[in-house]
Amino acid sequence: MSLKRRHLLLTPLAMPALATAQTDEPWPSRPIRCIVPFPAGGGTDLAARIATRRLSEALGQPIVIENRPGAGGTIGSNAVARAAPDGYTIGVATTSTHPVATVLQRDVPYDPVTSFTAITMLGTTPYVLVAGRAVPAGNLAEFLAHARARPGQVSYASVGVTTLGYLLTRQFEMLTGISMHHVPYRGSSQVYPDLLNGTVGVLLDNPPASAAMVRDGQLKAFAVTQRSNLLPGVPTFESLGVAGFDAVFWYGLVAPAGLPPAMAARMQQALAAHFLTDAGRAEMRASDIEPVMSAPAAFAASIAADSARWRALAQRLDIRPE
Numbered sequence: 130m131s132l133k134r135r136h137l138l139l140t141p142l143a144m145p146a147l148a149t150a151q152t153d154e155p156w157p158s159r160p161i162r163c164i165v166p167f168p169a170g171g172g173t174d175l176a177a178r179i180a181t182r183r184l185s186e187a188l189g190q191p192i193v194i195e196n197r198p199g200a201g202g203t204i205g206s207n208a209v210a211r212a213a214p215d216g217y218t219i220g221v222a223t224t225s226t227h228p229v230a231t232v233l234q235r236d237v238p239y240d241p242v243t244s245f246t247a248i249t250m251l252g253t254t255p256y257v258l259v260a261g262r263a264v265p266a267g268n269l270a271e272f273l274a275h276a277r278a279r280p281g282q283v284s285y286a287s288v289g290v291t292t293l294g295y296l297l298t299r300q301f302e303m304l305t306g307i308s309m310h311h312v313p314y315r316g317s318s319q320v321y322p323d324l325l326n327g328t329v330g331v332l333l334d335n336p337p338a339s340a341a342m343v344r345d346g347q348l349k350a351f352a353v354t355q356r357s358n359l360l361p362g363v364p365t366f367e368s369l370g371v372a373g374f375d376a377v378f379w380y381g382l383v384a385p386a387g388l389p390p391a392m393a394a395r396m397q398q399a400l401a402a403h404f405l406t407d408a409g410r411a412e413m414r415a416s417d418i419e420p421v422m423s424a425p426a427a428f429a430a431s432i433a434a435d436s437a438r439w440r441a442l443a444q445r446l447d448i449r450p451e
Contacts, residue, residue, distance in 0.1 A: 172380075214385040245384065
């Protein structure tokens with residue numbers, strides 16, 4: 130079932146001024162803080178800035194981005210969970226910080242559902258399997274044949290065993306019957322030079338980081354988990370016979386648990402009113418983000434369902450929290 134069908138949307142409505150839980154002042158009457166749990170300049174930061182720029186216009190107040198990276202995004206996410214639920218602190222949630230972090234990391238200090246008020250899933254981006262020119266394969270079938278003939282010899286990169294990219298690469302191995310050698314990195318900025326020089330073989334990552342290098346011929350893109358606006362000519366894994374390998378990475382907005390529902394609804398409706406228009410969709414698709422803008426209850430249900438999904442996959446692969 131498509132994401133559009135899975136996520137029910139609220140119809141944008143004109144909403145009266147809201148009051149905060151602590152005072153009678155109309156909300157919002159001062160700047161709002163948006164905590165991004167990753168460094169500036171990355172895909173999550175970009176998604177946050179696209180969304181909050183439009184949300185700020187709709188609410189009539191500045192939204193100040195505060196980057197709080199560390200511990201796989203859990204430091205910034207915990208800062209959101211611990212803030213006052215007064216509508217003046219929101220945060221960016223991702224597949225990594227919410228359903229995956231609590232499955233793959235020990236001692237995460239928050240619950241991905243109950244510690245937050247879900248506002249909306251902003252959108253999704255696919256994964257692409259990329260390789261350097263040193264890998265002797267021109268398409269997915271050739272790569273799989275190459276890897277099967279050399280079990281444990283072809284290397285793959287990840288940015289850590291507590292990330293969705295690592296979990297999905299392990300799933301890819303399981304679905305295709307190949308066995309590769311894992312090379313962990315601290316960040317994707319360190320991976321790409323090694324892909325280019327042949328130090329590591331392949332990487333499963335989101336397209337924005339690699340699309341320009343694929344178009345320039347520096348990297349090869351074998352397949353994507355879902356169609357990519359940045360790599361429109363790259364086939365999906367499903368179309369190439371890897372059934373069920375179709376996961377996406379999502380970005381969303383959350384607030385601390387206890388945010389008045391009307392505030393969450395107002396933010397979701399404001400975002401949907403812009404990003405579900407042709408112009409708004411184009412704005413997000415330029416960064417390879419497919420807009421969703423789901424209602425708060427639907428987003429909360431998605432986080433819970435994804436938590437169960439990734440926990441089941443990790444258990445099947447015998448991956449334990451670290």
